[in-house]
Every structure is written in C-alpha cells, then in structure tokens.
Amino acid sequence: MEASRLTLPYTSSLICPKRRKTREVKVGDVSIGGSHPIVIQSMTTTSTLDTKGTVDQIQRMVEVGCQIVRVTTPTMADVENLPNIRGEMKLRRIQVPLVADVHFLPQIALKACDYVEKVRINPGNFADRKRFITREYTDEEYQTELSRIRSVFVPIVAQAKKNHVALRIGTNHGSLSDRIMNRFGDTPLGMVESALEFVKIAEDENFKEIVISMKSSNPLIMIEAYRLLAAKMDELKMDYPLHLGVTEAGDGEDGRVKSSMGIGSLLADGLGDTIRVSLTEDPEAEVPVANLIAKYYTKTPDANSNQQIAPSWDLYSYQRRESIKVSNRYFEIGKKETVRVRTHLPLSSLENALELIRTLEPEAESISIDLSIPTFPVRFLEELHGKHSIFLRLAPTTSTTLSDLHSVPFDELSLPINLTWSEKGYAFKLDTFLKNRPLWLRINKAAQLPRIIQLIQTFSPKIQIGVEVEGANLIALARELASILAQTNLTPPFHLHFVADRHGTEADLLVRAPTELGSLLCDGIGDSIEISSSLKIGFNHRMAFNILQAARLRMSKTEFISCPSCGRTLFDLQETTGRIRVKTGHLKGVKIAIMGCIVNGPGEMADADFGYVGSGPGHINLYVGKECVERHIPTQEADERLIALIKKQGRWVNPT
Numbered sequence: 147m148e149a150s151r152l153t154l155p156y157t158s159s160l161i162c163p164k165r166r167k168t169r170e171v172k173v174g175d176v177s178i179g180g181s182h183p184i185v186i187q188s189m190t191t192t193s194t195l196d197t198k199g200t201v202d203q204i205q206r207m208v209e210v211g212c213q214i215v216r217v218t219t220p221t222m223a224d225v226e227n228l229p230n231i232r233g234e235m236k237l238r239r240i241q242v243p244l245v246a247d248v249h250f251l252p253q254i255a256l257k258a259c260d261y262v263e264k265v266r267i268n269p270g271n272f273a274d275r276k277r278f279i280t281r282e283y284t285d286e287e288y289q290t291e292l293s294r295i296r297s298v299f300v301p302i303v304a305q306a307k308k309n310h311v312a313l314r315i316g317t318n319h320g321s322l323s324d325r326i327m328n329r330f331g332d333t334p335l336g337m338v339e340s341a342l343e344f345v346k347i348a349e350d351e352n353f354k355e356i357v358i359s360m361k362s363s364n365p366l367i368m369i370e371a372y373r374l375l376a377a378k379m380d381e382l383k384m385d386y387p388l389h390l391g392v393t394e395a396g397d398g399e400d401g402r403v404k405s406s407m408g409i410g411s412l413l414a415d416g417l418g419d420t421i422r423v424s425l426t427e428d429p430e431a432e433v434p435v436a437n438l439i440a441k442y443y444t445k446t447p448d449a450n451s452n453q454q455i456a457p458s459w460d461l462y463s464y465q466r467r468e469s470i471k472v473s474n475r476y477f478e479i480g481k482k483e484t485v486r487v488r489t490h491l492p493l494s495s496l497e498n499a500l501e502l503i504r505t506l507e508p509e510a511e512s513i514s515i516d517l518s519i520p521t522f523p524v525r526f527l528e529e530l531h532g533k534h535s536i537f538l539r540l541a542p543t544t545s546t547t548l549s550d551l552h553s554v555p556f557d558e559l560s561l562p563i564n565l566t567w568s569e570k571g572y573a574f575k576l577d578t579f580l581k582n583r584p585l586w587l588r589i590n591k592a593a594q595l596p597r598i599i600q601l602i603q604t605f606s607p608k609i610q611i612g613v614e615v616e617g618a619n620l621i622a623l624a625r626e627l628a629s630i631l632a633q634t635n636l637t638p639p640f641h642l643h644f645v646a647d648r649h650g651t652e653a654d655l656l657v658r659a660p661t662e663l664g665s666l667l668c669d670g671i672g673d674s675i676e677i678s679s680s681l682k683i684g685f686n687h688r689m690a691f692n693i694l695q696a697a698r699l700r701m702s703k704t705e706f707i708s709c710p711s712c713g714r715t716l717f718d719l720q721e722t723t724g725r726i727r728v729k730t731g732h733l734k735g736v737k738i739a740i741m742g743c744i745v746n747g748p749g750e751m752a753d754a755d756f757g758y759v760g761s762g763p764g765h766i767n768l769y770v771g772k773e774c775v776e777r778h779i780p781t782q783e784a785d786e787r788l789i790a791l792i793k794k795q796g797r798w799v800n801p802t
Contacts, residue, residue: 165416165445166376168387171355173312174243174263176213178357178420179387184413184440185420187389188429189216189247194224194231201234206430208242211437214420216245216266219254228261245314252298259305264357266314269340270321273298283328291325296347303351312355313348314389317341319362319371320753334360334371334462338378345386357387357420363394363707363739364753365408365696366464366668372412373461387419388412394739396708397426397723402435402656403664403689404696409436410661411668413443414621426708426723426740438657458632459670466670467628469639472584472610474557476535477511479584479612479673480639485699486674487690488514488537488641491683496526503534506687508702512537512558514676524554531555539588539614548579560586560614560641563597577608584610586641590617595627602636612673616643620662628671639673642666646679655679655686660693667697701735707754708740726758729785732801736792739769755797758788770795 170180178185188207192199194217204215219225225246232244246258247266252273258265273295283291306313317337330336337360348356360371372388379386392408405423412418421440423432459467469480479486489510491499496515503510512535515527527536538556542564551559559580576585585605589598598613605611615624624640631637644659659677666672675693677686694700708723719742730738739754757769761777766784768776768791779787792798 165418166388167385168419169354169385171312171357171387172310173214173245173357175241176243178312178389182419184418184444185213186211186433186436186440187214187216187245187420187422188212188432188436189422189424190218191429194218195227197227197230197234200231201238201240203429204231204235204242205238205240206428207433208240210430210433212242212430212433214243214245214264216247216422219246219248219258222254222257225254225257225261228258232261252302255302256305259302259309259311262311264312264314265302265306266316267299267302267344268316268318268321269344270318270323270326272344283325288325288329292343295343299344299347300351303348303353306355307351307353310355312357313353314357314359315341315344315348316359316361316389317371318393319360319364319367320393334367334374337362337371338374341375342378342382345384354386357389359389359391361391361393362753363392363404364698365392365404365411365664366698367753368392368408369411369668370462370464372417373415376417377462388417389420389422390418391422391424393424394707394709394741396706397720399656399689399692400696400706401425401427401708403660403692405435406439406657406660407664407668407693407696410439410443410657411665413439413445414661414665416445424709426719434653435657438653439661442658443661458629461669464668464670467640467672469637469673472612472639474535474583476557479641483673485667485672485694486512487687487694488512488643488674488676489683489687489690490514490516490676490678492516492678499526500530502683503530506684508691510534510687512674514539514678516541527555531557537586548575551579556583558584558586560588562588562590563594563601576605580609582610584612586612586614588614588616589623589627590615592619592623592626595630598627599630599634599636602638606636606638612639612641614641614643616645620644621665624666624671625669640671641674641676642672643676643678646677646681648680650679650681652681652685655681655689659689660696663690663693664697667693667699704731704733705735705737705754706740707737709742722758726785726788729789730792733792733797733799736797738788755795756788756792758784 168179171178176185190200190203192203194200200217207215243263245264245266246262248255248258249268249271255265255267317340319337322332322336322340326336326340330339341358345356358375360368360375362368362371390409390412392405396404409421421436423436425432459465471478471480471483489506491513493516513530514537516539530536536556537558537560539560542562587598587601602611613627615627617623624642642663644663646655663675675690677690679686691702695702695705706723706727723740726738726740737754739757741757741759759767759769761767764781766779766781767774768779768788776787
C-alpha cells in the first residue's frame with residue numbers, strides 16, 4: 147500500500163492531542179504502554195565484558211532517573227558476562243531491567259533471552275549481511291527470504307515466551323536489509339514494512355510482548371516513519387507500544403535539538419510510550435534530557451479531544467505548505483523561499499544592541515523589536531536599518547496611530563488582531579502607509595481564528611499579508627489555522643514565534659523550542675521563525691538556525707551525524723567527534739557521519755556526504771555517501787585523509 151493512501155484514525159489528535167492507546171508490555175518490573183507514564187531508557191557505552199565499568203555506569207544512569215538500561219552484546223562472550231553484571235548489580239542493590247542489544251547473530255539473541263528482561267533485534271541486519279546490492283526479488287524469492295528469517299527468528303520468540311522476556315523490534319533507517327531496500331526503497335515505508343514482517347512472525351507464534359521502534363538520524367524521516375507505523379498498526383488492529391528515538395543525533399546543543407524535535411513532536415501528537423535520547427556523551431547525560439521531553443509533552447491515553455479538524459497536509463511525506471510570497475527590501479518570505487530567522491531584540495538590550503548584533507553567528511538577517519510609542523529610539527533604528535531588516539511588533543495595549551509611525555524606519559510591521567481598528571477605509575490607509583512592506587497579523591488564541599480570517603479577507607490583495615502565530619499552544623494553533631486556510635483561497639505565509647517562559651532555563655529551551663517549532667516545520671508549516679526568551683540573544687539566535695538545520699530546511703554550518711558510544715565502538719567517539727568538529731566545523735552545509743562501528747554506519751551514509759567509520763581496532767574506513775572509498779586507514783592518519791577526501795570532492799573551503 148502506498149504511503150499517501152494510508153488513513154490515520156487519530157488525525158484529529160494533531161489538533162488536540164491525546165496519547166495513542168497501546169497494550170501493556172512488561173520489562174521486568176517496569177511496564178511500557180497502557181496507562182503507564184513514559185518510560186526513560188538509556189544505553190551503556192562500556193564494553194559488556196567490563197563488569198565493574200558497566201555497573202558503575204548503570205549506577206550513574208539509575209541515579210539520574212533511568213528506568214531501563216540497554217547493554218550491547220556483539221559476541222557470545224558479552225552475553226555470558228551478563229550474569230556477572232547481574233551479580234555486581236545485586237551487591238550494590240541496583241534494581242533496573244536490562245536489555246540486550248543484538249545485531250547480526252540470531253544465536254546471541256537466543257542466548258540473551260536467558261539473562262535479560264528484553265532483547266532488541268534489528269530486522270535490517272538480523273541473519274542478513276548488507277551488501278547494498280540492487281536486484282529484483284520475485285514474489286517467490288521474497289517469500290523464500292521471509293521463510294529463512296522465520297526459521298531463525300521463531301526459536302528466539304519461543305525462548306522469549308518461555309522466559310517472559312519482551313522483544314524490541316528496532317528498525318533503523320541506516321540499516322535496512324537489501325531485500326527491503328529493493329522492494330520499498332530507503333524510505334519510512336520500508337522501515338515500517340521491515341518491522342511488521344517480524345511482528346507478524348511473532349504473532350503467528352502467539353507472542354505479543356513486543357515494543358517497536360523506527361529510528362533515523364534525520365528527525366523528519368523518523369517522524370514520518372512512526373506516523374506510518376501507527377497508521378498501519380491501526381489498520382491491522384495492532385496496539386504495540388512505541389519506543390522513540392533519534393539515532394546518531396550528535397552531542398551538545400545539536401544532539402538535544404534533533405532529539406527534542408523528533409521525540410517531542412511525536413509525544414506532542416500522542417505517539418510514544420518509552421524514549422531514549424541518543425547523545426555522543428556519557429549516557430547519564432541523556433537521561434535528564436529525556437525526562438524534560440517527557441515532562442513537557444506526555445499526554446494521557448484517556449484525554450478527551452473535542453476538535454475534529456483533519457490536517458490539510460500529507461502526514462506521511464514532507465511537502466511545504468503552499469503560501470504566497472511577501473517582500474521587504476532585503477528578501478522574500480513564503481512560497482519556496484528559504485525559511486527565514488528573525489532575531490528578537492528586547493527593549494532591555496537596545497543600549498548595547500549594535501555590539502550584540504555584530505557578534506551573532508550566523509549573521510543576523512532580520513531584527514525583531516517589541517516597541518510602542520513613545521519608546522521608539524528612532525536614531526538607533528535608523529542606524530540599524532542600514533544593515534538589517536527591521537521587524538516591528540506593536541503591543542496590544544499600544545495607542546499608536548499610523549501618524550506616530552511615519553518617522554520610524556522599519557521593513558515589516560506586526561499588529562495584534564485585537565487592536566481597536568476602524569474598519570472603514572483602513573485597508574486603504576494601510577496600503578498607502580506600508581508602501582509594499584508586509585503587514586503581519588498576530589494571533590495567539592484559537593478564539594481569534596474567525597477574526598483573523600476576516601481581516602485577511604479584508605486586506606488581501608491590497609496589502610502584503612502574513613500571519614504571525616505565537617502563544618502557549620503554538621503547535622495546535624498553527625495547525626488549525628493552516629487547516630482552515632486550506633479550505634479557502636487564502637495562502638498567507640506563516641511566521642512562527644516561540645515565546646519561552648521567562649523563568650525557563652537553557653535546558654528547557656533546548657527541549658521546547660525544537661519540539662514546537664520543529665514539529666510544525668516538519669509538517670511543512672512555517673516560512674520564518676523566531677525565539678523570544680529571557681536568555682542571551684545569541685543563544686536564541688543560534689537555536690533558531692539549529693532548528694532549521696535539524697529539520698533539513700536550512701544548512702548554516704557543518705552537520706555532524708554522530709552515533710552514541712556503546713561497547714561496539716572502535717575508538718573514543720567523544721574525543722574523535724570533537725577533534726573532527728574543530729577541523730571541519732567551518733564547512734557550511736557539509737554533512738559528516740562519525741560512526742564507531744559498522745552496525746548502522748554504511749546505511750547512515752545515505753544521509754551524509756562523508757563518513758568516518760570504525761573498521762577495526764585502530765583503523766577507519768572513509769565513505770562518500772554510501773560508498774566506501776578508502777579502507778583500513780590507521781587512526782592516526784584518518785583525520786587528514788578525511789580532509790583530503792573532502793578536498794578531492796570539491797567541498798573544502800579554507801577557514802576564515
């Protein structure tokens with residue numbers, strides 16, 4: 147079935163979300179799904195053969211709120227050391243369920259069922275070797291392959307059933323099997339079909355203690371895959387819990403932005419029962435981020451939804467919302483134009499504003515100022531106006547008239563729709579006054595929707611009209627307005643304005659802004675964005691550009707796709723990532739994947755321009771896209787060989 151033809155029974159929840167109802171799956175004494183809260187997971191980065199190091203890390207993870215811990219088991223020796231880890235955990239009185247992470251070898255998954263509460267298998271490399279070979283499968287050949295998979299998977303299902311062990315069917319965009327790739331492509335639909343093949347085998351054995359995941363390093367692909375999965379499961383009357391995660395998210399702000407955009411957006415839509423934030427950092431750093439995401443975006447399964455407005459856009463494949471273009475003297479906004487960033491400059495910062503603006507990276511393009519007469523510092527605005535576009539936002543309580551604004555330089559004007567206006571002749575006066583500058587009508591409550599539609603109809607096409615959406619329920623408000631406008635011939639561009647709580651911390655903003663702005667951007671809604679908070683202007687400005695980059699809408703710096711460390715990692719991932727970032731972080735728009743091993747490495751090259759992948763102890767393979775172009779390079783030479791490869795491909799520029 148084509149993705150675009152799927153129906154989604156919970157579409158109304160995208161306006162007023164409620165959590166999708168799922169079955170309860172027990173992982174030891176922890177329950178996932180049902181009416182239970184979101185469960186927080188993480189994964190050790192140590193070798194599973196290192197009993198003390200692994201338990202030390204588990205202890206630190208549990209102390210910050212981790213409820214389920216995953217360990218990697220690449221070899222039988224790793225599996226056989228699990229009882230020693232259990233013994234040390236018992237001595238320290240650490241009680242937390244363990245998950246064995248298995249790739250490639252079914253016999254390891256079978257043995258792991260004797261020692262852990264859950265086993266994760268990856269359908270893409272389960273009993274398969276990826277060769278990236280293009281071939282056509284006849285239906286008979288395809289079924290033969292499925293029969294082979296069934297023969298090695300059924301014994302694992304039987305052992306899991308016998309030992310009351312749950313299974314996670316964990317599909318990764320970067321490691322789909324050749325069989326799936328050749329029938330469904332490297333797509334979200336391929337990810338869904340890959341997982342459901344294994345689920346159906348388990349169901350044939352009357353086994354339903356299953357959790358499913360659809361991970362990608364690209365939040366947009368990840369969101370689409372989970373939506374497709376939910377739709378397909380509803381169609382098949384399946385109710386398995388969902389494990390959410392953005393894999394290879396990276397570290398620092400970038401990793402938090404990507405993770406929040408993918409995980410938070412889905413939780414806000416009511417999808418998800420357990421989450422893991424994957425950072426290229428120590429695993430105990432992942433847990434507080436996951437807790438914050440769950441805190442802000444968890445929905446209860448029994449929440450009531452009164453709205454029944456179906457989204458006007460395709461939920462399963464990205465397409466930007468159609469809009470007209472509006473222009474100021476510097477650039478155009480809307481239609482297929484680059485999504486713009488407005489940098490919010492509060493009144494309190496005007497005294498040293500010019501100095502602040504000069505330090506912003508990337509360079510500011512539009513400055514947003516909240517002012518009302520008589521507080522306009524006209525001299526300051528005149529100086530600023532010569533270098534940047536000025537976006538002027540008037541407060542609802544202002545008594546400003548058009549005559550007050552005649553001497554004030556600005557490129558775009560925002561007015562709240564609840565100002566007292568004289569409707570008679572007003573459109574003409576604004577047309578004369580604005581002189582081809584855009585007017586943005588500001589809305590922050592659903593109750594204002596009829597009024598803003600009326601005003602857009604009144605002013606169009608005499609004036610360039612855009613809509614500025616802000617408020618406490620930004621996602622629902624922007625989606626509802628987009629759905630209503632889709633039923634008309636009105637297509638104003640949208641400016642999305644995230645206003646943070648004035649007591650919010652950087653950690654809060656790194657979760658909330660990417661979720662709320664990113665959720666809409668991944669739906670194709672939004673032509674410009676802005677973040678207002680009490681934090682530093684530079685932080686808000688940088689965050690907005692990071693959000694656009696995470697949504698793959700605007701590349702303003704190097705993109706690093708960096709997997710989290712685990713026992714399979716063949717080099718110090720954090721140190722290596724930091725070192726490569728220093729050497730290549732000036733390459734705007736270049737995507738570099740840094741992978742500790744080959745589990746997802748070659749597949750994730752599909753979303754990267756260059757790959758740096760561990761091939762063995764002390765050695766690296768280099769990739770261009772999915773193609774391995776240099777093999778078994780000594781680690782001490784690998785950085786310079788990567789730079790030489792980037793130069794050879796014509797993507798290198800010297801740092802300024």
